Amino acid sequence: MKMSRDLVDTMLAHAKDGYPFEVCGVLLGPAGAGRVRRLVRVANREAEQPRVRYQIAPEDLLRVQREARGDGHEIVGFYHSHPDHPARPSETDRRIAAEGLSDGVVHVVVGVEKGERATPSAWVFRDRGQAFEPEPLEVDE
């Protein structure tokens, strides 16, 4: 997955701004191009445990999807943060992805240490192995 430095910095700033809560967003780009062209912050709708859980409301996702199609983009992935937790998918992430519609979907996980240091890593979920596999995150300077 390719992203510009500006988009990566915007994503990391979102994760730090939202600390100690998890934040989330949608990655948009041309279909099948493996590149993120836009990033849309969405509200974390998890009401009970927003420090350790996130949820993108389907209504929000539908709105983002429609807006994206209007300017020729598709949803190419998602991001969410892990406050004071490693930048890799958790078992909760894996379990929910396995139950949903996630085959081939890229997830960027941003680990945030004490609200100051944010580290991204990219993963792609595969139904075949019911697991996330590492996805190279190429950042254009």
Next chain:
Amino acid sequence: MAVKVQIPGPLRALAGGAAEVQVEAPTVKALVDALQAKHAGFRERLLDESGALKAYVRVFVNDDDVRTLEGEKTLLKDGDVVAIVPAIAGGTVRPAGLV
């Protein structure tokens, strides 16, 4: 009832890569059956063993989540736009001691 169905990325391979398909169906349940008849694999991805929509699959008819209507029995009419939307969620394991 001819309706347009918007297919999310993870299911497009089942539909030959199409982002949108048109089917004839009077209800949401019939729509899943129609998709399955055209493109095998849709039913198991969308419905659980009891025939209900899976927990992490949402279906919208125009702007309305069918869970707020009549679920799989929701009636469709000509020209409706049906969107299949994945529910996206996750998070870290709850840390010990966090209130």
